[in-house]
Amino acid sequence: MSLLEVKNLTYIYGKGTPFEMRALDGVSLSVEKGEIVALIGHTGSGKSTLIQHLNALLKPHSGQVLFMGKDINADKALTRSVRFQVGLCFQYPEYQLFESTVYRDIAFGPTNMGLKEDEVRAAVSEAAAFVGLKEDYFEKSPFDLSGGEKRRVAVAGVMAMRPEVLILDEPTAGLDPNGRRVILSLIRNYCTQTGKTVIIVSHSMDDVASLASRIIVMNRGKIAMDGSVEQVFLRSAELTKMGLNIPQVTQILLELKKRGYAVNSSVFTLEGARRELLRVLKEGGGAK
């Protein structure tokens, strides 16, 4: 039994109006415990729509979403408990902060779960540590923080519910390179420390390559590819057709290969590329 299973999901925005829009069309997938899945796709391909089904914020027009084998839309109590077990962090989550202090904002989720005060405090501290927020931030107003810090508070607000599955919608959108790096390494830390399942939506292939173990590519409301990082990035021609890229380092290696250097182009991270290039250089600069 998979942890999370989506069966033949279809969703139409504005059903019954002139503005009908088929955002999801027969999507099926399953996610196992401990996986780190990246969901990529062109703007408007239905990624955000899909993930909102995973915690029953949207109800499918046809198809099912199963969490630990149970249909999450079957009854209200189950839906509510799934909201805590499948933690969803929206795109630009900093615009949803509302409390008077950082602590209270992070505590919103755990409090809604009905935890006792000391349990809430423990959950908040743990989540704040995951996103690298020091305790002296707790009494500040979330509106006085920088953009990147707000983002971290918002992510912590979801982590504090200790969800089985953490879903992040474009966690690095709109951040500067440094902010992106920080957020990504925090997520990586979270994964290794908790071993929980993480689904991350992203536009950036470089981010995805360094983080995920599996990639799901969406195109026009359908799943176009689903496989390991290597399997997906080897199909670069198809990706380009969908308006997507492969990681920049892979592009460089492919270009080198085209010019006759004996490099292995199925390398997707900066570190891997460095090693590969050093190896080739050591072996005499490759065959020209």
Add this chain to the structure above:
Amino acid sequence: MIKDITIGQFFPGDSFVHKLDPRMKLVLTFIYIVAIFLCQNFFSVGLVFALTVLCVLLSRISPRVILKGMKMIFFIILFTSVLQIFYNKTGTTWLDAKYFQITSGGVFTALFVVIRIISLILFSSLLTYTTSPTLLTDAIERLFSFLKIFKIRVHTLAMIMTIALRFIPTLIEEIDKIMSAQKARGADLESGGVIKRAKALIPIFIPLFVNAFRRAYDLALAMECRCYRGSEGRTRMRQMHLAFRDYFALAVTVCVVAAIVFFNIQFGSVL
């Protein structure tokens, strides 16, 4: 969902009704609303209703949309007609239970009032269904520009209205998004008593207001960067011209108003 509200929405198209000059549409809508209140019997109200239906058909807006808009006022209609039926005790008695009577007079007045309300809502929503908000405020600005002589800043008011209308869909979308985000953190918006529900709105409205102010600052800055300084010396990108169809629509309206007055005199009042 909040998005399902269709009253006040605009549905693009190129029908006869869409193409009418917005100033003319505004004036004619006003005349019709007055005309609907002038109606005193079934002949005149029937005429207005037939014309309303004709305009809806001409606009080629899907009946589904229209019905959805009507759903909103269903309870108003129900309430008014029930009230009329029990309140009015004229004419022959059709049903005489101990505590209430249903009379022909009551039923007729109820029917009459309902037709009037439906025509009224249909006609005024047709205006927004077929005119884009920018055109509409543009038309309002021009029609009322004579108020300038009373030192009323018509342009400023119109601009405020344009911006407000422009941001309604944005705000609705934003409410939807914030609600989803807070629900994802376990906010319970659907159960509990009045006080609990009111409290549950805090996590929705605070971010909404914060974002609205942020957006207002951004917009003001962007407008200033493009040297916006009110109506002074501002020319228009879109000139409005009255065409044959506008005069035609006006002529039809004049005829209908004349007919209503004639029917009123000829057949008396049912009220």
